[in-house]
Amino acid sequence: MSSTTDNGSDRSSGRRPDRGSGSGAVRGSGDGDSDLEFVVRVIARTAVDNEREFGELDAVVGDGDFGYSLARGFEIVLADWDTFDRGAPSAFLRKVALVISKRVGGTSGPLWGTAFLRAAGAVNDRSWSELGGADAVAMLRAAAEGIKVRGRSDLGDKTLLDALIPMTDALEKETRPGRGPAADPAELARVAATAARVAADATTPMLARRGRPSYTGERSIGSPDAGAVAIAVIAERVADEWARRT
DSSP states (O other): OOOOOOOOOBTTTTBOOOOOOOOOOTTSSOTTOOHHHHHHHHHHHHHHHTHHHHHHHHHTTSOSOHHHHHHHHHHHHHHTGGGSOOSSHHHHHHHHHHHHHHHSOTTHHHHHHHHHHHHHHHTTTOOGGGOOHHHHHHHHHHHHHHHHHHHTOOTTSSSTHHHHHHHHHHHHHHHOTTSSSOOOHHHHHHHHHHHHHHHHHTTTTSOOOSSGGGGGGGGGTTSOOHHHHHHHHHHHHHHHHHHTOO
16 A cells, blocks of 8 residues: 555544645555544555455455455555545545445445445544544444445355454444443454454355355355455454554
8 A cells, every 4th residue: 555644634623634745654554644544544555465365365266356456446545545535534435435436346346335435424424533433333334234235245145244244243342332441442453353364264164155256156165255354354454553553
């Protein structure tokens, strides 16, 4: 994910400032990124960096274009990063959704674009300074529901939902009101990553019921779902980079 520096954020107003140009931070996010921008940037970089790996995994029982398609779309997200509307978190996410929907090929474009669009709707009334753990859960939950509808799929069909939903459940459990002191964001990121990895690995013995892998019948048993693995890899990268963020 190519990164750019920025001019920081105006936390009192809850708005993001205009972006400046400049060279990128090595660790993978702009030094002044909000938490949401940080996560989206890491998602994009991970998709680009793992193009070959995701493609090879998809080729086992699919058409092998998953890695290529995802990388091409998120390359545009990174290239257009400074032009996205920062008036509100929802506006930012809608711009990302638009790029993904238009530039990611195959079935991934509509699914991932819908995920970002639904996430935007989940924080439609929130400013940058108001976002918190509960909003992260709401965005992930909305993204999953959007994918369910768009892909006509659900938990157990051997799709990315089989990692995304358990990850969201784990995060919701840790951020539930009354649980105790608020967990550190880096700790929450690690909880999400661990849950996503366990869930992605658990897709290996499953029979694919949606998408091109489902056409192969029992041949889909014995390898993990490429989309689920992508969710796990992304979540692990977010956790790793968040731990180095401060």
